[in-house]
Amino acid sequence: MRALDAIIFPNPSKFDVKCFGLCFGSILLFVVGVSISTLKDERRMSRTLVTDQDHPSALPIHRDGAIAGSGPTNKARDRLDEFSVIGVLPSPKTEMQFSTKCNMTIDIQSRVLSLKTEAGVLLVKEGGMFEENGVLIGDVPPRALICESADTGAQVGGAALFTVTSGASYTFKGWTGFINKYCWAKHHRVHLYLWLGEVDRSFLENKTEDALPCSNHEPVSNHYFRPLGMRAVLEEKKPSWILNLDLQDAWFPAQHFLSNHLPRFLREDVGDLVNGKVHGQSQVFMNGAVIAFKNTAWAKYFLLQWFKNRCGRKDQLSLWHSLFTEWKKEIPSLEWDVKKLLKYDTAMLYVPKVAERYLGWKNGFNSEELHLPHVTIMPNVARSPNVAFRWSEDGQNEPFICHIRLDKANEQERKKCDHRMDLCAESYMCSC
Numbered sequence: 001m002r003a004l005d006a007i008i009f010p011n012p013s014k015f016d017v018k019c020f021g022l023c024f025g026s027i028l029l030f031v032v033g034v035s036i037s038t039l040k041d042e043r044r045m046s047r048t049l050v051t052d053q054d055h056p057s058a059l060p061i062h063r064d065g066a067i068a069g070s071g072p073t074n075k076a077r078d079r080l081d082e083f084s085v086i087g088v089l090p091s092p093k094t095e096m097q098f099s100t101k102c103n104m105t106i107d108i109q110s111r112v113l114s115l116k117t118e119a120g121v122l123l124v125k126e127g128g129m130f131e132e133n134g135v136l137i138g139d140v141p142p143r144a145l146i147c148e149s150a151d152t153g154a155q156v157g158g159a160a161l162f163t164v165t166s167g168a169s170y171t172f173k174g175w176t177g178f179i180n181k182y183c184w185a186k187h188h189r190v191h192l193y194l195w196l197g198e199v200d201r202s203f204l205e206n207k208t209e210d211a212l213p214c215s216n217h218e219p220v221s222n223h224y225f226r227p228l229g230m231r232a233v234l235e236e237k238k239p240s241w242i243l244n245l246d247l248q249d250a251w252f253p254a255q256h257f258l259s260n261h262l263p264r265f266l267r268e269d270v271g272d273l274v275n276g277k278v279h280g281q282s283q284v285f286m287n288g289a290v291i292a293f294k295n296t297a298w299a300k301y302f303l304l305q306w307f308k309n310r311c312g313r314k315d316q317l318s319l320w321h322s323l324f325t326e327w328k329k330e331i332p333s334l335e336w337d338v339k340k341l342l343k344y345d346t347a348m349l350y351v352p353k354v355a356e357r358y359l360g361w362k363n364g365f366n367s368e369e370l371h372l373p374h375v376t377i378m379p380n381v382a383r384s385p386n387v388a389f390r391w392s393e394d395g396q397n398e399p400f401i402c403h404i405r406l407d408k409a410n411e412q413e414r415k416k417c418d419h420r421m422d423l424c425a426e427s428y429m430c431s432c
């Protein structure tokens with residue numbers, strides 16, 4: 001944790017000045033929190049260890065995300081110690097690699113994003129990024145930005161959508177996917193955050209010594225902005241949940257567009273992380289194209305693990321390996337061959353086998369939610385009038401969210417979720 005934070009916040013002098021106030025405040029809060037929650041915790045602990053089934057985030061967490069460490073010396077206690085580190089950290093100094101101080105308005109007609117940043121206004125247009133006076137500054141902003149859509153009408157504390165683009169050209173490659181999300185967010189008054197830009201190569205490649213082993217030597221890709229950015233939004237903007245959706249490959253299809261089904265999936269009783277089963281004939285255990293995190297200390301901790309353990313181009317590899325590592329703490333019988341998790345290609349087929357054997361995960365089509373420690377995987381079969389999260393194996397019933405690889409989707413996937421027909425099937429889906 002500390003090592004990673006040192007990378008994200010490499011400017012010690014700035015850190016110290018702000019830390020003086022913030023750390024002091026956090027420690028004070030922490031101490032107050034410990035005493036307030038001791039009683040409650042003891043009651044909870046004495047009911048024996050809460051299982052993830054009846055209390056998915058079984059950690060006493062304060063409203064501000066700090067965790068109170070108290071209670072018996074056992075596994076739960078170890079977990080408290082581990083997470084309490086995050087609980088008392090000052091809010092992150094993310095300004096070194098990216099800034100969350102950016103408000104965005106979107107002009108669909110003229111295809112322009114207008115970004116209000118601390119350094120002034122930036123315009124994202126098809127030719128690149130421009131200063132307000134028309135000067136072209138290139139395809140990416142000088143420092144990566146996380147911009148909030150300023151006019152979706154969202155309430156503070158509600159759920160948030162999150163999506164990532166590296167720069168202007170990729171934004172317009174995925175433009176209809178982006179506008180589909182924007183109009184959905186506006187229709188349902190949900191927050192929308194866009195990560196825009198790149199970070200230093202050296203920052204991505206400099207892993208800390210405690211990262212999980214990895215022998216994928218291709219460069220770490222910008223897919224890893226997802227955990228980094230989502231964590232920052234949870235920490236600083238405090239939405240109740242954050243849902244990452246791929247910019248161009250994930251969208252809200254026509255059938256359910258006018259309904260906000262998020263509360264159906266992002267519930268209190270589903271833990272800290274929600275994923276959806278993909279098409280039953282695809283051997284993928286979990287992936288980050290459609291993935292949601294509740295605003296809890298565990299979620300923020302896990303997002304850092306996911307980033308810390310980054311390995312190669314695909315962020316799934318670290319997602320799986322990091323999850324196995326966390327689950328092992330609660331499911332001691334869980335075993336895997338680490339050699340098979342060093343590279344994406346071997347892990348892809350191996351991980352579902354481990355999940356089938358130890359986690360009760362089933363390949364194919366499922367109509368039941370799978371509840372694992374901290375994590376719920378939503379089924380890919382939901383009979384009408386219910387709705388499936390991200391894949392629906394029920395006749396004409398579309399899922400709530402579609403995700404297909406535009407370049408690789410097979411015919412079966414296209415039958416259900418065809419971006420060529422679906423992203424802007426109704427005018428209100430891409431005009432708002």
Ligand SMILES: *[C@@H]1O[C@H](CO)[C@@H](O)[C@H](O)[C@H]1NC(C)=O
Nearest residue numbers: 101102103116117118119150
């Ligand atoms: C963005 O909007 C919020 C709310 O209106 C405001 O407090 C904040 O200062 C704005 N940020 C920037 C960089 O303009």
Ligand SMILES: *[C@@H]1O[C@H](CO)[C@@H](O)[C@H](O)[C@H]1NC(C)=O
Nearest residue numbers: 007010200202203204205206
């Ligand atoms: C990454 O590590 C190299 C070599 O240790 C160092 O020169 C560089 O400053 C580091 N970069 C960051 C962003 O920490």
